[in-house]
Amino acid sequence: MEVIELDDRLKEECGVLGVYTQPNSNEKPEAARIGFFGLFALQHRGQESAGLAVSDGSKVRFRRGMGLVNQVFDEAALDDLPGHIAVGHTRYSTTGSSELRNAQPIFCQSQVGDIAIAHNGNLINTKELRADLEAKGERFDSSSDSELIARIIVRNMHLGPEGAVGEVMRVAKGAYSVTVLTPRMLIGFRDPTGIRPLVVGTLGEDGYLIASETCAFHPVGGKPVQELEPGEMVIIDSQGMRFACGAKSERKAMCLFEFIYFARPDSDMYGTSLYTARERMGAQLAREHPVDADIVVPVPDSGIPAALGYSAESKIPFREGMVKSRYIHRTFIAPNQRMREMGVKMKLTALDNHLAGKRVILVDDSIVRGTTTKQIVKLMFESGATEVHVRITAPPITHPCFYGIDMADKTELAAAKMTIPELEKDLGATSLGYLSIEGAVAAVGKSKDHFCLACFNGDYPIPVPEDLRKDTLEKEGPVGEMAAISHGQLKLLNM
Numbered sequence: 001m002e003v004i005e006l007d008d009r010l011k012e013e014c015g016v017l018g019v020y021t022q023p024n025s026n027e028k029p030e031a032a033r034i035g036f037f038g039l040f041a042l043q044h045r046g047q048e049s050a051g052l053a054v055s056d057g058s059k060v061r062f063r064r065g066m067g068l069v070n071q072v073f074d075e076a077a078l079d080d081l082p083g084h085i086a087v088g089h090t091r092y093s094t095t096g097s098s099e100l101r102n103a104q105p106i107f108c109q110s111q112v113g114d115i116a117i118a119h120n121g122n123l124i125n126t127k128e129l130r131a132d133l134e135a136k137g138e139r140f141d142s143s144s145d146s147e148l149i150a151r152i153i154v155r156n157m158h159l160g161p162e163g164a165v166g167e168v169m170r171v172a173k174g175a176y177s178v179t180v181l182t183p184r185m186l187i188g189f190r191d192p193t194g195i196r197p198l199v200v201g202t203l204g205e206d207g208y209l210i211a212s213e214t215c216a217f218h219p220v221g222g223k224p225v226q227e228l229e230p231g232e233m234v235i236i237d238s239q240g241m242r243f244a245c246g247a248k249s250e251r252k253a254m255c256l257f258e259f260i261y262f263a264r265p266d267s268d269m270y271g272t273s274l275y276t277a278r279e280r281m282g283a284q285l286a287r288e289h290p291v292d293a294d295i296v297v298p299v300p301d302s303g304i305p306a307a308l309g310y311s312a313e314s315k316i317p318f319r320e321g322m323v324k325s326r327y328i329h330r331t332f333i334a335p336n337q338r339m340r341e342m343g344v345k346m347k348l349t350a351l352d353n354h355l356a357g358k359r360v361i362l363v364d365d366s367i368v369r370g371t372t373t374k375q376i377v378k379l380m381f382e383s384g385a386t387e388v389h390v391r392i393t394a395p396p397i398t399h400p401c402f403y404g405i406d407m408a409d410k411t412e413l414a415a416a417k418m419t420i421p422e423l424e425k426d427l428g429a430t431s432l433g434y435l436s437i438e439g440a441v442a443a444v445g446k447s448k449d450h451f452c453l454a455c456f457n458g459d460y461p462i463p464v465p466e467d468l469r470k471d472t473l474e475k476e477g478p479v480g481e482m483a484a485i486s487h488g489q490l491k492l493l494n495m
Helices: 031-041 075-079 126-135 145-171 257-262 274-288 304-314 337-347 371-382 420-427 437-444 466-474
Strands: 015-020 049-055 060-066 085-091 106-110 113-123 174-182 185-190 199-203 207-211 222-227 232-237 240-245 295-298 322-324 348-350 359-364 387-392 431-434
Touching: 015 031, 015 113, 015 174, 015 185, 015 232, 031 049, 031 075, 031 085, 031 207, 049 113, 049 174, 060 113, 085 113, 085 174, 085 185, 106 145, 113 145, 126 145, 145 174, 145 185, 145 232, 185 207, 207 222, 207 232, 257 274, 257 437, 274 304, 274 387, 274 437, 295 304, 304 359, 337 348, 337 371, 348 371, 359 371, 371 387, 371 420, 420 431
Parallel strands: 295 359, 359 387, 387 431
Antiparallel strands: 015 085, 015 207, 049 060, 049 085, 106 113, 113 174, 174 185, 185 232, 199 207, 199 222, 232 240, 322 348
């Protein structure tokens, strides 16, 4: 039986983590356990594999595995990772196939000892970098672009951490937020465009934490201090924490989808609460696309803040219309239409008594192919809704992402193939309204020049090589039954 996962939404990117605690001869070092709970808080960013590398000051040990964090690690596994420094990773593959050899952290040997790195993002000049390094004698153990970053760092550690990271920023093009472990040092850095997030802060009185999001700090007793600037690095060792510039940032372009969907709602980015930003998106959506209806219903859980905002602005009551099963993770089923449709019903149960006879405003964060949205609209009508008005907080997705999100190619994006009236009809919705780019940006509280908006408007902040664009746009012909569900299946898992 062929393995098929359900849902047509965006696949997650990855979560990265770094832990530094001062060694104490009177206490057992707990970097691995801190790393475990930190990764648990970042599980929403990747559920394909997880890993930790831990240093005791001289030796680096690591463990990686396929599956969720609590499937990869147990008490025995954590006991086998003694040390006071750690880097960790939760992964969803964007480059490199889904297999153990591509799980992270990536482990390499260098003249300064063993090195491990965890990477969130995607490089766009992978072919050229790999060919160049192979010509210089490098041999690769994986197909992941993350190993390229690791090899560049290893080859340049004789220049010191600033020099090694600076070389990565000189030659690597694309999105990367990275944590690096050496036997005695923890490093974090962010690409000069700052597409993916990275935050640094304190951990108790004399420890430090680096994470993709601020939500990873609270569970382990950490306190976020600042987001790394694009092109900036942080170096942490026994002397404390210091910052350095690895490359000048010519353009800041953080992924707007972090604010719309990817990051957890209890995280802060750009000094803004994501929950609050999503409420404001919902309120703006109500102003841009008002409709006379009886109830505002979110697609749980990601649609809840926006639905609350829409309800508050429109004065239409908020009402839960679906309950999500919190115990269904990835779903592997036979690839036929009836079973695919069952997948949505396995994850979502409609509350018929809330929906029957009601004109419903259905609020969600995004439409990629439209397959799942269509099934949810159908579920609403089957449960007795008389009208279903779909409202989406992401602007129409019309272009593929090259910076670390496994998004469909352009031939499969619903908003690229159809006009809004055509898509409305295809979904079976009574009406369809998207939040504008300007409305989404305003809800975050920054100007448009702070964001990557490429998937909405085709303006790629880092120029994408023509061959890579061509490969993506032409990699498949007509969208068949299999292609229509083969990407972006983590949305319902995280609702």
